Amino acid sequence: MTFSICVREPYTDEDGNRQLRFGVAVTTRLPGVGTLCPFASENGAVATQSLVNVDLGRKGVEYLNDGLAVEDALEALLNADDGRENRQLHGVDADGTFVFSGAECIDWYGHIEGENYTVAGNLLTGEAVIAETANTYESTAFDEEPLALRLIDALEAGHTEGGDKREDLPVQSAALKVVETEDTAYSKFYNDLRVDATETPIADLLETYETARRGYEMTLEKYADAYESDSIDAAE
Template identity: 70%
Template sequence: MTFSICVGEHYEDDEGNEQHRFGVAVTTRLPAVGQLCPFVSEHGAIATQSLVNVDLGRDGIAYVDDGLAVDDALPALLAADDSAPQRQLHGVDADSTFVFSGDECKPWYGHREGDRYTVAGNLLTGASVIESVAETYEAQRDEDRPLAERLIDALEAGQAEGGDKRTDLEVQSAALLVADTQEYAFEPSYNDLREDASREPIADLRETYELAVEGHETLLERYEDASEEDSMDDVSSTE
């Protein structure tokens, strides 16, 4: 019912410090995928789908946050799950990746594992959906644009290849989550976005992203003005 991408990236901030960021983007032909599938922290990213077991994502990211590698944490969770053959589970951390598609997932299903990214999907029109998501991400990986924006591009590419094959289900959803190790005066508001019920969820997610970027830039401008005046009154009044 779903296709998704998990990503981990290393980068330098404006001060030249090494940072890590992680993200998940997901879409499906059902409402509210954002409350079920994506799990992200500053240590990793995980997506759980097909016959969704939310605990696989919740517990998996908790284990990664505790220092366990994703390719150790997720197989251990699957080993204890009696319904593992019906699951898709994939993710990344700073050093490793893991992807699993159970042999009872609904066709077309499959996955792809690359350099610090994973892609998986089920009930798709075909393998080209997964390939297009992966190739779009790879082609844009080194671009100086926010990861959230590039994740939307990857979803859009998969949708253009057919996406979820259940065209009789018009109410769809999409979501993205991004986290990183960098410190901010205000966390980027465009890194946690959901379209819970839409007939064009990826297009709507992009519009929401663009509005969130605009709002975040406005907030930063007000913050900078308040800093120059040595006052946070203007900032607090925006909340």
């Protein structure tokens, strides 16, 4: 089902420690893609699509959490999957990337593998969809803007190029997840967002992101003392 991007970005936290952030974003001309495709943890990000096997995403992240390299983890799962040639599966971990498109995926389908990212799509209007998704991410990689926002920009670029070709399916969805290795006092809830049923998935995901980030900043301002003291009494 349509197209997605997985990303790894190293960065340095305020204490000068090296950290990693992993992100995955997806959109499709079906509802509820956030329940099926994107998976991420502090050890990597995985997207499963085409004729979806959700276990490939769930188990893929579990294997990464157990210390397997992404190429070993995802290849092992595909080797045990009788529907392998109907699948697209891709992802990143701390050191590597992996991407696979089965021979029985529906045109147009294909993938791109970059140094720190992977992009894959099927049932698309053409190769330009994933090319522009990749190019847009590359142009903003390691930018100061939050990764979640840059992933939305990458999806928008692919969507503008034509995206999913099934115009007879107007109800669409989009989702993103970003996870960082850095321990923070506050959960950045704008890093885990879904738009489950809409005819304007990317615009709605952007609006959801902007609203969630504004709410996050307002929450920090109101409850900073409570978080700092780890006491509900300070929230009054």
